[in-house]
Amino acid sequence: MSGSPKVLVVLTSHDKLGNTGKPTGWYLSELAHPYAVLTAHNFHLTLASPSGGPAPLDPSSIDAASEDSTSQTFLAEQSALWASTAPLRSFLGRADDFAAVFFPGGHGPMFDLAGDATSQALIQEFVAKGKVVAAVCHGPAALVGVKKSATSGGGGGGGYYLEGKKVTGFSNAEEAAVGLDGVVPFLLEDRLVEVGARFEKADEQWAAKVVVDGELITGQNPASAQGVAEAIVKAVAGV
Template identity: 35%
Template structure:
């Protein structure tokens, strides 16, 4: 039976200051897409509002702008997928074996408050299917509660973009909150690599998380191994 992965992307194109653009960190989609495609998985894109997904300009520069990202932008059919993402109310969680939250700072704004994404994530997680994220994608897990009212991430090992990495990326003054701190406040057992920006991924049962853009392939491989 073909496995199906639901990949979550952002609709937001800038920080609070419209003069600072952001959006999807493209390689966090393309690296995972290639891994899942190599395994024959069926992939579907969803976003909090549905429709258009803007790209983070910084993700279109070396080293993140690699072969997979260039190939995606050169493929009209692939780029068209970023104009027609589903909205959560169009998604039946029972159709998917895994959900994968991509990142980019934009997701800090529209992932946490999406009740539709929370519903899908809760339903997938509670039936033992896989919930996964990379980089800032874990912002989509911060406010998700299980049926018993507890936070999904409480008491579970995870990783995601570290505050140290925000500082080194010189966006610590632009981001709306400290995601690492917020995850810890919700009871997550947060981990990170010894060095910033190196690949690092954590598996805790059916929760799989990667720390930064360079972790997308490793995260996707761990998801694929579970599937």
């Protein structure tokens, strides 16, 4: 891999919030802030989603970022990025093309990426190649079903990739605070613990928390998105 470091950004294709009748998708600030950090360090981002094509942006995340200039600039200037994402399957076997894979949050990943076999195979490939695997907020839902593979040192025994790893993600308390603990298909904090991860969280709800365990980088909530991107830059470029 030569030239600018490349990051594969995987967005959700899911746009319905359970049976509430409300829309969901990926969360604006959790891509906007990493985009600003990564492009400032000359990283190149490629966007993908399970279905390809338009990736649904959660409208509530636009409202939440109404006074966030970074998110509003990104929304106004970069919509082509998520209007025509590439199908995730087209990146299988191409981990060598990228320095990292990154999963932004929003509730969408809880419904599709958490059980997506293509996404899981892709993560296995990145792990086997020693690439950075990063996720923020509900993005770590994409990691919960990933199994260890023989090439990643797991022996192919079927254990979970996250077993024994330090990780964070959207906490049970934060899910309850937004009133969606009864809507999501599972509680992310609980599931991360169930697959053997060593879950960490900030002392206070909504505070930034970034956890780095080798090549695995996770952030707890929207406030953690910038820190996750900064950790990606440090891991890949050493700055």
